[in-house]
Amino acid sequence: MAATDVNDLDDTPGPHRAARAFALVKSIASLAVTLAVTILGLLAITFIIGRVVPIDPVLAVLGERATAEQAEAAREAMGLNEPLWYQFALYVRDAVQFDFGKSTLTSRPVIEDIARVFPATLELATIATIFGVLLGIPAGVLAATKPGSWIDQLVRLIGLMGYSMPIFWLGLMGLLVFYGQLGWVGGPGRLDTSYEFMYDLDVPRVTGAILIDTALAGAWDIFRNALTHIILPAAVLGYYSMAYISRMTRSFMLEQLSQEYITTARVKGMPEWRVVWVHALRNVMVPLITVIALSYANLLEGSVLTETVFAWPGLGLYITNALFSADMAAVMGGTICVGLVFIVLNLLSDVLYRFVDPRARS
Amino acid sequence: MKFSKTASLLSAAALALAIGATAPAWADTPKDTLVVADKIDDIVSIDPAESFEFSGNDMLNNIYDTLVELDPSNLGPLVPGLATEWSLADDGVTYTFKIREGVTFHSGNPVTAEDAAFSLQRAVILNKTPSFILNQFGFTAENVAEKIKATGDMELTIVTDQPYAPSFFYNCLTAVVASIVDKKTVMENEADGDMGYEWLKTNTAGSGAYKLRVFKPSDSYVLERAGEYWRGDVPMKRVFVRHVAEPATQRLLLERGDIDVARKLTPVDIAGIADNDDLTVNDEVRGRLMYVAMNQKVEPLNDPKVIKAIKHLIDYEGMANSFLKGQYTVHQAFLPAGFLGASTETPYKFDVEGAKALLAEAGVEGMKIRIFVRNDQDRLEMAQSFQNTLGQAGIEAELRTGTGKEILGEYRARKHDIYLGAWGPDYPDPHTNADTFARNPDNSDEGKHTGILAWRNAWPATEVNDMTNAAVLEKDSDKRAEMYMEIQRLHQETSPFAPMFQKIEQVATRNGVENLSLGGSIHSVFYWPTTK
Numbered sequence: 001m002a003a004t005d006v007n008d009l010d011d012t013p014g015p016h017r018a019a020r021a022f023a024l025v026k027s028i029a030s031l032a033v034t035l036a037v038t039i040l041g042l043l044a045i046t047f048i049i050g051r052v053v054p055i056d057p058v059l060a061v062l063g064e065r066a067t068a069e070q071a072e073a074a075r076e077a078m079g080l081n082e083p084l085w086y087q088f089a090l091y092v093r094d095a096v097q098f099d100f101g102k103s104t105l106t107s108r109p110v111i112e113d114i115a116r117v118f119p120a121t122l123e124l125a126t127i128a129t130i131f132g133v134l135l136g137i138p139a140g141v142l143a144a145t146k147p148g149s150w151i152d153q154l155v156r157l158i159g160l161m162g163y164s165m166p167i168f169w170l171g172l173m174g175l176l177v178f179y180g181q182l183g184w185v186g187g188p189g190r191l192d193t194s195y196e197f198m199y200d201l202d203v204p205r206v207t208g209a210i211l212i213d214t215a216l217a218g219a220w221d222i223f224r225n226a227l228t229h230i231i232l233p234a235a236v237l238g239y240y241s242m243a244y245i246s247r248m249t250r251s252f253m254l255e256q257l258s259q260e261y262i263t264t265a266r267v268k269g270m271p272e273w274r275v276v277w278v279h280a281l282r283n284v285m286v287p288l289i290t291v292i293a294l295s296y297a298n299l300l301e302g303s304v305l306t307e308t309v310f311a312w313p314g315l316g317l318y319i320t321n322a323l324f325s326a327d328m329a330a331v332m333g334g335t336i337c338v339g340l341v342f343i344v345l346n347l348l349s350d351v352l353y354r355f356v357d358p359r360a361r362s
Numbered sequence: 363m364k365f366s367k368t369a370s371l372l373s374a375a376a377l378a379l380a381i382g383a384t385a386p387a388w389a390d391t392p393k394d395t396l397v398v399a400d401k402i403d404d405i406v407s408i409d410p411a412e413s414f415e416f417s418g419n420d421m422l423n424n425i426y427d428t429l430v431e432l433d434p435s436n437l438g439p440l441v442p443g444l445a446t447e448w449s450l451a452d453d454g455v456t457y458t459f460k461i462r463e464g465v466t467f468h469s470g471n472p473v474t475a476e477d478a479a480f481s482l483q484r485a486v487i488l489n490k491t492p493s494f495i496l497n498q499f500g501f502t503a504e505n506v507a508e509k510i511k512a513t514g515d516m517e518l519t520i521v522t523d524q525p526y527a528p529s530f531f532y533n534c535l536t537a538v539v540a541s542i543v544d545k546k547t548v549m550e551n552e553a554d555g556d557m558g559y560e561w562l563k564t565n566t567a568g569s570g571a572y573k574l575r576v577f578k579p580s581d582s583y584v585l586e587r588a589g590e591y592w593r594g595d596v597p598m599k600r601v602f603v604r605h606v607a608e609p610a611t612q613r614l615l616l617e618r619g620d621i622d623v624a625r626k627l628t629p630v631d632i633a634g635i636a637d638n639d640d641l642t643v644n645d646e647v648r649g650r651l652m653y654v655a656m657n658q659k660v661e662p663l664n665d666p667k668v669i670k671a672i673k674h675l676i677d678y679e680g681m682a683n684s685f686l687k688g689q690y691t692v693h694q695a696f697l698p699a700g701f702l703g704a705s706t707e708t709p710y711k712f713d714v715e716g717a718k719a720l721l722a723e724a725g726v727e728g729m730k731i732r733i734f735v736r737n738d739q740d741r742l743e744m745a746q747s748f749q750n751t752l753g754q755a756g757i758e759a760e761l762r763t764g765t766g767k768e769i770l771g772e773y774r775a776r777k778h779d780i781y782l783g784a785w786g787p788d789y790p791d792p793h794t795n796a797d798t799f800a801r802n803p804d805n806s807d808e809g810k811h812t813g814i815l816a817w818r819n820a821w822p823a824t825e826v827n828d829m830t831n832a833a834v835l836e837k838d839s840d841k842r843a844e845m846y847m848e849i850q851r852l853h854q855e856t857s858p859f860a861p862m863f864q865k866i867e868q869v870a871t872r873n874g875v876e877n878l879s880l881g882g883s884i885h886s887v888f889y890w891p892t893t894k
Contacts, residue, residue: 020684056771066491070808106579107407107563116578172610180614187620188611193397193602200584311606313581321403321580324765343695 015022035343042339043095046332047088048237056326057325078104091332100333104326110333111206113318119208120338121314124234125143125299135291137281139242140249144257145276155246162243171236178232186229188311195225237303241295248291252284277295285356293349300341390619394599396892398623399606399615409562410481410541412490416786416886419538423886424585424601425540426568428533429459429478429518429591432790433588434879437700444473444569445518448532448689454837455712461516464499467544468566468573468588475512480545481789482520484511484557492539494813495789498797499523527836529702534790536885543567571596571890581605585889597893616641616870622894623878624870628844629688632868643870645688649698649883650786650865651795652690652744656858657859658820660779663731663858667724671717672780673860674708680712682863685743689865696799697852698864700883702792702839703846706731711856719754732762734778738771740838744862745782774812776820784865785815790884792846793834798851815859825856 058074059066066074075081079090094101100110124316146210178185186192190210191199203217211230214223256262257280265275302316315334322330391397404415410422431443438734445459465473484504486496500523501509514520522531534540544567548558551565560566566574570594573586585601604621606612612624613631617638627635635641635755656672663669721729731752735745739875742763749759761779763769773781787794802816802823803809811817823830829849836842853859867880877891 007875056767059767059771059774062491067494067813070489070491071812098615105403105406108579113579116581171610175614180618183618187615187618188606188608189604192620193395194392196582196602197392197395197584227585265824308607309611311608311611312576313606317580317607325767 031347038343039095039336039339040092042335043332044088046328046335047333048089051084056313058308067228089277093122095332095336099331100336103327103330103333104320105322105327105330106138110329111119113330114315114333114337115208117302117313117315117318120312121211121300121302121316123209123211124230124237124306124312124314125296127230128237128299128304129241129292129296131234132295135238136242136245137288139250140246141276141281143246143250144253147254152250153249159243159247162239167236167240167303168303168305168309170239171233174232174236175309186225186234188309190312191222191228192229193223195222199220199226215349233306233312244295245288245291249284249288252287253280256283257279282356286353289349289352289356293345297342297345300345301338371395378484390632391602391622392600393894396598396601396623396878396894398601398603398625399619399621400603400625401607402444402583402603402605402608405579407490407563408566408574408577409488410538410543410561410568411485411488411493411559412563412790413538414492420881421574421583421585421603421888422538422541422566422568423570423881424572424889425566425570425574426538426543427465427570428536428540429541430535432536432881432885434881434891435877437879437882437884438600440536443536444478450528455522457520457522457528457531458513459518459520460591461518461736463516465569465592465886467569469544469547469548471546473542473569475514475516475518477545478518478542479510479512481542482540482883483507484543485539486510488557488559488835490870492537492788495534495537495539499526499534523888524625524835526834526838527839527842529839529842530791530793530834534789535715537789538886542569544569563566572601579584591890593890596890597712598889601889601892606860613870616872619872621873625867625880627868627870629685629868632688632870635870640873641870642873643868644878646867646869646880647699647883648786648865648867648880649692649700649833650784651693651696651698651861652741652750652782652784652863652865653696653859653861655781655783655815655819656861657778657780657811657818658858659776660727660731662724662726663779665724665726665857667720668726668729669858671720671755672752672757673722674713674717674720675748675755675757676710676862677712677747677751678697678708678710678862681744681747685747686863688868692862693864694854694861696795696853696859696861697846697850698787698793698795698883701787701790701795703843703850704792705847705850708720708859712751714754721755721757721819723890727756729757730760731757732779733762733782734762734769734772734780735782736766737763738766741782741784748782749844773818776807776818782856783821792842793830796846796849799857799859800826800849816857819858821858823857825852 006277024274034037058078062070062074079087096110102108103110103113106113137154143152146152158344174186179187199214199222203213203219203222206213206216210226211223214226219343262275262280265279302314302319304316304320306312307317319331319334321336364643377452399447400417402417405418406415406851407413408418408422410426412420413422428442430440431444432579433439435442444462444465446462448457450457450461459478461473461478465846467473482496483506485493486501487503489503506723509521511519543562547567551558551561553560564577571588571591573588574583575586576584582602582604587596588871598696606615609626609631612634613627617635618625632643635643654676656669658664681691682692687714692708693699694708694710697704699706733745733749735741739859745761749761752759772778785795798815800816802814803811805817805820805822809817816823828851829845833845833849836845869880871878875894877893879888881887
């Protein structure tokens with residue numbers, strides 16, 4: 001997407017402006033088309049999955065004891081007797097208006113459900129990503145500057161462990177040690193019971209993210225409690241993202257450090273830290289942004305296992321539950337939410353490219 | 363008791379010192395609040411006319427009252443509820459209930475006979491899944507206004523279509539679907555003539571000990587004491603039920619004192635906390651049965667000898683004493699222990715040689731069969747054991763697994779061979795299970811009695827149909843109990859069902875939590891008498 005406005009090769013001053021404006025419009029238009037096609041594709045896939053799974057959505061709602069007559073009435077009410085293409089058309093029409101209907105599992109509008117579960121995931125994923133970036137990039141850079149050294153081996157070992165350890169196990173162990181034995185962090189859930197009351201009853205909902213809402217309300221004791229609860233699951237998820245980011249950083253850096261401009265800089269007598277942390281690092285920022293954005297987006301889908309272990313009421317659990325019970329409205333809403341996350345992060349990384357890469361700005 | 367309290371206080375203090383001020387998570391749960399960890403993601407609707415899941419009924423049992431109630435400290439005999447007295451006229455079909463004076467709903471509106479009539483009519487007219495509990499007395503959307511009506515401010519009259527056993531009718535009135543809702547409040551929230559259905563799916567309007575303060579589906583809910591309760595003191599100001607899906611997580615929370623009650627621990631967790639002096643584990647027998655059923659449309663499962671052989675090929679004791687230890691007890695009759703007339707006979711023993719002989723007599727060789735079972739640890743383990751023991755007699759069994767809804771769909775469509783699953787009673791009367799295990803009104807495919815287990819397995823139930831129909835009309839309770847004993851005996855002998863186990867719920871609590879009744883085999887949890 002970023003490439004579209006670099007196409008502008010016209011350097012005559014007169015039509016330059018017009019061409020730029022045109023390029024802008026073109027890039028926005030192409031963005032809109034991409035968006036539309038992506039979302040339509042997303043919808044089509046979720047719709048098809050919803051029809052292919054061998055689960056009867058009516059049973060999901062009515063349960064085991066329903067009579068045939070009750071099932072038929074529910075089928076009619078849910079629009080399942082309409083032709084498929086018509087059901088799909090309705091599905092798209094509603095989705096475009098952000099009307100995802102009511103979840104059959106929670107009996108509430110899906111958009112409300114998502115507004116409740118997504119902030120929990122957002123909070124967790126954001127802190128985890130901050131963890132991953134703050135630890136992963138320096139680790140990767142250090143490893144790349146001294147390939148084969150003990151520090152490189154250590155980073156590799158930690159990274160490998162991060163890749164290969166089941167997150168479920170890691171989460172449970174973390175809870176056992178840091179919550180069960182040491183008592184350094186809060187337990188499963190987003191808050192202690194007593195704080196949960198205070199949050200539910202006294203703190204106005206602005207974003208649904210507890211850390212932000214309590215900070216806005218100045219409820220610092222709840223804020224602190226929320227922090228003790230989020231730190232462990234965020235660290236566990238952050239570990240994974242760190243493992244990934246450090247590995248990618250290392251390989252990007254190794255590539256850069258073998259370039260001629262690095263040699264030149266060194267020959268010119270530039271201090272080594274500047275060569276590494278400023279010259280080389282700046283050049284790996286572009287691919288690194290993509291890596292970080294992707295890992296962030298993955299976390300934003302919600303991690304079912306982490307959410308289960310930590311009793312964290314997030315998006316991953318919500319979508320999984322919905323899928324298992326053929327709650328199509330919820331699945332559709334959740335999928336669109338995830339799709340939008342990817343699209344937004346894509347856009348965001350485009351903007352960031354321009355920021356760090358002068359070539360993308362011209 | 364005193365010592366252990368002091369000791370735990372001391373150790374808590376010592377630990378608090380060791381950890382310093384960094385651990386606010388150490389705080390106990392609030393004194394006036396009972397904190398429960400459970401799995402609550404099965405709640406679909408919290409309208410009592412629709413709720414039919416374990417967790418939903420657990421919640422609603424504490425928010426709504428019924429005309430006739432059960433005593434949490436002595437489950438079984440019926441006690442007055444919102445009706446103080448009731449009687450049956452000589453015609454055997456006209457019941458009169460006197461409504462309790464001076465009780466108000468959470469809204470402040472008084473409870474009247476009009477509310478009671480409205481609530482029961484509403485459940486019948488809405489015709490949601492649990493409505494059959496009332497509809498089986500001959501009520502329909504068309505006639506219910508005639509059959510159930512207020513015949514005075516505080517007098518309700520109900521006319522059934524047949525002279526049923528009165529105990530049967532009263533027992534059904536204790537079910538959640540017969541909860542009394544606040545007519546005025548509900549009708550204020552009516553939309554398009556839905557009798558408040560859309561609104562009551564996510565709101566409540568009851569007269570029970572608690573009102574619903576916060577409800578976050580699949581996350582948590584908070585019950586708050588509603589004020590004076592007509593049944594007595596309600597010691598806990600709040601009940602906080604949290605959804606914690608992972609048993610190991612529940613255990614950690616309990617050990618740390620962040621919750622008071624953990625309801626979904628595994629046997630491993632229970633064994634793990636056995637030495638913890640701060641915790642108590644209570645066993646409560648629940649109504650759920652695990653059973654095996656053989657589809658009578660499938661050859662040779664319809665051969666009585668094969669049925670018997672298969673009943674002998676289940677390692678009842680072996681399973682109950684190993685991986686099901688503490689969680690299930692062997693039970694081979696279709697009425698769970700705790701029900702009127704429940705039989706505790708266990709005529710079937712694991713006996714490979716006997717089974718082989720029966721199979722040979724039936725002329726069956728090299729039999730191949732599929733066992734339908736959902737993906738759930740207990741069930742899969744049972745199915746694997748069963749698969750193995752079938753194999754010992756030369757029956758090659760394949761497990762057909764899937765999600766609950768998936769397997770259920772095939773079961774209801776009579777597409778299974780052998781089904782291994784669970785059944786929980788719907789209301790505290792023996793007819794609830796007799797009606798499904800021992801009665802089949804029409805065995806044809808067109809009958810579509812998908813809710814009836816005998817139909818799902820294509821078993822015409824000729825041996826017991828008449829007796830089941832008669833038992834539900836028997837006025838003498840002792841005689842009625844005897845009839846059910848006889849039906850269960852015949853059922854064990856002839857039916858393609860092999861009930862195997864009855865559920866034991868092991869609930870772990872912090873010391874000091876008292877009077878918490880989960881509702882036994884017949885009902886849902888009661889929080890109002892609970893103290894801590």
